[in-house]
Amino acid sequence: MAYSEKVVDHYNNPRNVGSLDKKAANVGTGLVGAPECGDVMKLQIQVNPETHVIEDAKFKTFGCGSAIASSSLATEWLKGKSVDEALQIKNTEIVKELNLPPVKIHCSVLAEDAIKAAVRDFQTKQTEGDVKLEEAVVGA
Amino acid sequence: MALKLPIYMDNHATTPCDPRVFEAMRPYFTEIFGNAASRNHAFGWAAEEAVDHARKQIAELIGATAKEIIFTSGATESDNLAIKGVADMYYEKGDHIITVVTEHKAVLDTCKKLEKRGFKVTYLPVGSDGLITPDDVKNAITDKTILVSVMMANNEIGVIQPIAEIGKVCKERGVLFHTDATQALGKVPFNVNALNVDLASFSAHKIYGPKGVGGLYVRRKNPRVMLVPMIDGGGHERGMRSGTLNITGIVGLGKACELATQEMQEENQRLFSLRERLRTGIMDELPDVYINGHATERLAGNLNISFAYVEGESLLMGINDIAVSSGSACTSASLEPSYVLKALGVGEELAHSSIRFGLGRFNTVEEVDYTIGRVNEAVNRLRELSPLWEMVQEGVDLSKVQWAGEH
Numbered sequence: 001m002a003y004s005e006k007v008v009d010h011y012n013n014p015r016n017v018g019s020l021d022k023k024a025a026n027v028g029t030g031l032v033g034a035p036e037c038g039d040v041m042k043l044q045i046q047v048n049p050e051t052h053v054i055e056d057a058k059f060k061t062f063g064c065g066s067a068i069a070s071s072s073l074a075t076e077w078l079k080g081k082s083v084d085e086a087l088q089i090k091n092t093e094i095v096k097e098l099n100l101p102p103v104k105i106h107c108s109v110l111a112e113d114a115i116k117a118a119v120r121d122f123q124t125k126q127t128e129g130d131v132k133l134e135e136a137v138v139g140a
Numbered sequence: 141m142a143l144k145l146p147i148y149m150d151n152h153a154t155t156p157c158d159p160r161v162f163e164a165m166r167p168y169f170t171e172i173f174g175n176a177a178s179r180n181h182a183f184g185w186a187a188e189e190a191v192d193h194a195r196k197q198i199a200e201l202i203g204a205t206a207k208e209i210i211f212t213s214g215a216t217e218s219d220n221l222a223i224k225g226v227a228d229m230y231y232e233k234g235d236h237i238i239t240v241v242t243e244h245k246a247v248l249d250t251c252k253k254l255e256k257r258g259f260k261v262t263y264l265p266v267g268s269d270g271l272i273t274p275d276d277v278k279n280a281i282t283d284k285t286i287l288v289s290v291m292m293a294n295n296e297i298g299v300i301q302p303i304a305e306i307g308k309v310c311k312e313r314g315v316l317f318h319t320d321a322t323q324a325l326g327k328v329p330f331n332v333n334a335l336n337v338d339l340a341s342f343s344a345h346k347i348y349g350p351k352g353v354g355g356l357y358v359r360r361k362n363p364r365v366m367l368v369p370m371i372d373g374g375g376h377e378r379g380m381r382s383g384t385l386n387i388t389g390i391v392g393l394g395k396a397c398e399l400a401t402q403e404m405q406e407e408n409q410r411l412f413s414l415r416e417r418l419r420t421g422i423m424d425e426l427p428d429v430y431i432n433g434h435a436t437e438r439l440a441g442n443l444n445i446s447f448a449y450v451e452g453e454s455l456l457m458g459i460n461d462i463a464v465s466s467g468s469a470c471t472s473a474s475l476e477p478s479y480v481l482k483a484l485g486v487g488e489e490l491a492h493s494s495i496r497f498g499l500g501r502f503n504t505v506e507e508v509d510y511t512i513g514r515v516n517e518a519v520n521r522l523r524e525l526s527p528l529w530e531m532v533q534e535g536v537d538l539s540k541v542q543w544a545g546e547h
Contacts, residue, residue, distance in 0.1 A: 003457070011457055017525055034543035035528060036488035038451055038468060038477065042527035060527040064453035064468070068525065117544065 003065055004099035010069035015076050018058040020044040028122025030114040039063035039107065041071045043114035045078055045086070047122050052083045059114075066104040070094050070111035083119055146461040147507045151346075151441060151500030152295050152323060153465060157392065158348035158501065164395040165350065168388040176385045177374060187387050194394025201397040202321075202340065203331035204357050210377045211390055214354035215322040217370075218341030219246040219289075221356055221381065222318045225367030226287045226339070227254050230316070234284035238262045240272055240301075241483045243291050246341075247320055251289075260284070268485050269434035270297050274305035281309070287316045292324035296467065296480040296496055297433030298442025300328060307336025316365060322346055322354075326400030327408070327439050332357055338365050344389065348501055349396030353389030356381075407501060412440040414499050414508050419443055421512030426519055432467075432481055432494055441499035446481075446490040449529040450522040455495060458518030462511050467494035489538075 003011070019042075022029045026047050033039040040063065046056040057075035061068045073094055078086055091108035094100070100108055148156070168190060176191045178184025195206035212218045227237065239251055241263045251261045262280045264272050277288055288310050293300050303319055310317035318339035324330055325340075326347035332340060343354035358380065359365045373382030423429050428448040444467075447455060452468030467478030468491070477491035486494070497511070523529040528538060 008457075011454070014525060019530065031527065032544045035492075035538060038488075038492040040527055040543070042530075060525055060530055062449060062526045062528045063451050065457040067451075068454060113544075 006073075006098050007065055007069040007100070010072040010098070011065045014059075014068060014072040016056075016058050016072065016079075017060065019060065020046050020056065020058050025049075025125050026122070028118040028120070028125070030117025030119075030121060032113045032117055033063070033110050035062065039067045039110055041067065041110055041114040043071055043074060043111075043118050045083075045118045045122060047083060049126075054078045054081050054083065054086060063107065063110075064104070066098065066100055067107040067110060069098050070100075070107045071114060073097060074111045074115055078115065083122065086115055086119055089115055143506050143510055146463055147503075147511065148463045149497050149499060149503060149507070149511065150463045150465055151498035151503075152298070152496065153498065154345045154351065155348045155500050156502060157345075157350055158396065158399060160399060161349050161392050161395045165388045165392045168391050172387070174387075176387060177376060187385070190387055190391050191385055194390045194397075197394035197398040197401075198355060201326065201330070201401045202357060203333055205360065207378075208332075208357055208360050210356045210358055210380050211385055211393075212354050212356055212381055213352055213386075214345070215244075215320065215341045215343035216246040218343075218354050218356035219244070219318075219320055220250050221367060221370055222339040222341060222358075223247065223250045223287065223289055224254065224370060225380065226316055226318070226365070227259055228368035229366045230286040231259075234282075234286040236260045236262070236282055236284040237287045237289065238264065238277060238280045238285060239289045240264045240266060240291070242266050242270060242294055242296075242480045243289065244295055244320055244322070247289055247291070266483055269437070270294060270299035270432075270480075270484050271301060271434055271437065272306075274302055274309045277306050278309045278313075281313050281315055285313070285315050287318060289318040289320070291320040291322075292330070293321075293327065293439050293442075294433070294480065295323050296478060297444045297484070298323070298439035299433040300324065300437050300439065303337065304335045310338075311336045316363070323439065326397065326404055327441070329404075332359070338363070344393035344396055347396045347400055350389050350392040353386050353393050355393065408440045411499050411503075414503060414505065415440055415443050415497075417505070418497060418499070418508050418512060419445075421509070422515055425512075425516045429519075430486075430490060432484060432486055432490075443497040443499070444494060445497075446486065446494040447519050448490060448493055449526045449532065450519050451492050452494055454522055455493075455515075455518055458522060459511070459514045462514060464498070465496045467496070468492045 020027045028045045030043045042060045044058045045054045057078040059071040061071045091112040094108035172186045174183030174187035176187040195209045199206045316338045321340045325342040338359040340357040345351040430446045432444040452466030467481050481491040
């Protein structure tokens, strides 16, 4: 199977690899997939609590080249978007951007799931402890 | 010697034709092109002579007589012919076949087809080392059993089954015994009498011969094995496989067998030392790397290992100037990880992380050293990228994690 140039580029030079403090109130973490399925993505967003703009995004992925590329691309797209805009990212856009073949569409679906899971985690943290979040931000 | 890239290290999939084999074949394309079945002129005689010579070369390698070799298009056809041929010939005697879950699809799918026709098939499970025991076969044999089919060496994990002992069990019970010897031929000593084998499949392109030609050994004495042919026609090959003989291919198969007879022992030692160099070069350097299949009862050139927390296809991509293969689902058309590794009880996660290195006649020490460096570098890089590796470093027990996605 030949990979598209964009997949190869993301694989060789993955953007935004790393981890954010998952305990931080303004960080949302999405962990999707399962090892026995051959794909696990961890995608994290760091959100400005006032503007709800995503200031940073990081990922780590266990999976094939297309899964790595999908999550790498997702972090690139997330930065600068508002949380609401992030939820609008569709897997089909990832497929198009990376030229994924049909057998790799599930990688883009997983990336979309990871984005949604990260946003949901952030939002849960918001509703659970608005006060605590303020403190954390001040503290930082 | 300068290193030439890419490196071919997938010799279980296929092997390059040995230049000596190619040279032996060369005249048979344009000069000696006759039909071996043309009994009435020199062109036919020359072709027949070439076929007879090849039969002897093959027979010598496997301890058979020349007349017991049936030429086919390859091991898949040989497996089909052996199993279906026996089933159709001996169905009145019984309807039961025994095989193993880790067989090649050419055997498994043939057996499945026979099941649809009413035959009963026992698929023996393997141990975590990939092996079965002669007792497993003994206990599965019933008075309805007409055939046992067990491969000698596995194409994925390279483990070598105790064929001689299984053959003995079959002989004692009067059951025909077929072995798919595709990966074993020319790699380990193979004598049909010492192994008590009645039928054996093999292919030229796995032993540095051309693609598109193979053979089936069919025992003629004690017992005389009969097969119903799958291909009808001119009655070639003792009526078991009609069709004009592929002279060039057959000459190549014969030459490849001759070379194996002469060089196998020395080649095995060299491959074994290359394999051990590769194994230790990787395993001494990287933690959490596991060998799939029995540690010693395996082909000298085979190394099948799982790199925990790294997905196989992404690793292949990271070492893309080295041709190897993976048991990862992502590399298969079915999107299922290797059924062979699953049969060993290797977790699906580790099956996704497996790489098969197949060392062969033309691999060098330099290539092995280069491969070690590339693999170790890629695994380290991908582990830095792996959320699983991170979690394990943090002390998380992955088996206790509630995973969200089901893909």
